[in-house]
Amino acid sequence: MTRVVLVTGANRGIGRELARWLDVTDPASVEQVAAELGSLHGRLDVLVNNAAVHYDTWQRATTADLEVVREALEVNLLGAWQTSLTLLPLLRQSRHGRIVNLSSEAGSLASMDGGPPAYNVSKAALNALTRMLAGELRRDRILVNAVCPGWVATDMGGPGGRPVAEGAARVLWAVDLPDDGPTGGFFRDGRPVPW
Numbered sequence: 001m002t003r004v005v006l007v008t009g010a011n012r013g014i015g016r017e018l019a020r021w022l023d024v025t026d027p028a029s030v031e032q033v034a035a036e037l038g039s040l041h042g043r044l045d046v047l048v049n050n051a052a053v054h055y056d057t058w059q060r061a062t063t064a065d066l067e068v069v070r071e072a073l074e075v076n077l078l079g080a081w082q083t084s085l086t087l088l089p090l091l092r093q094s095r096h097g098r099i100v101n102l103s104s105e106a107g108s109l110a111s112m113d114g115g116p117p118a119y120n121v122s123k124a125a126l127n128a129l130t131r132m133l134a135g136e137l138r139r140d141r142i143l144v145n146a147v148c149p150g151w152v153a154t155d156m157g158g159p160g161g162r163p164v165a166e167g168a169a170r171v172l173w174a175v176d177l178p179d180d181g182p183t184g185g186f187f188r189d190g191r192p193v194p195w
């Protein structure tokens, strides 16, 4: 059977390689997509929370413009959270539900020591959300994981990173997990990353 997969932030970068558009900070837009998916397919098999902003290498926690931090949290954390909540009823209709959150090793508390503050804090928060959703959705057999695609040569990553297709392939690993695959994990290249 073909799978119904929704990728947020898909008009460029890694998301484009994976597919489809919506504004994750606009609840009406997310609800519209849910309504369309509901009437077309009656279910959603995989949600990829890919959309993100503000890899703010130009600032540090000690100098941060909190408006930039707010915007990052709005998209990178709350956008993913809102999208997941709105689409949960459709994910519960799937026999193989998956939520894949595009995270980054920059959000790992284990190695965090300064760095882009808005981005790092938003990804650490997304990792926390991943853990909580995984725990609460275990009974629905929906697997929820955070995945770092590595450094990828997109608008966000800049030149020098992996080709976009290679970054997307690392994300597909979590999209394609078998039913007995892991949940509540943080992975890069299919291997666990320290939180």
Ligand SMILES: NC(=O)c1ccc[n+]([C@@H]2O[C@H](COP(=O)([O-])OP(=O)(O)OC[C@H]3O[C@@H](n4cnc5c(N)ncnc54)[C@H](OP(=O)(O)O)[C@@H]3O)[C@@H](O)[C@H]2O)c1
Pocket (backbone or CB within 6 Å): 008, 009, 010, 011, 012, 013, 014, 015, 022, 023, 024, 025, 049, 050, 051, 052, 053, 075, 079, 102, 103, 104, 105, 148, 149, 150, 151, 152, 153, 154, 155, 156, 157, 158, 161
């Ligand atoms: N590139 C890397 O090296 C790298 C490394 C680790 C993790 N990641 C993660 O991988 C994911 C994809 O990154 P990328 O490198 O492909 O980034 P990108 O090239 O900057 O693309 C980001 C995508 O997110 C979309 N987006 C931003 N705000 C949105 C919103 N409110 N609603 C819907 N879509 C929105 C953008 O759409 P617009 O064109 O409309 O702005 C764009 O399509 C992100 O979560 C990022 O944090 C990337």
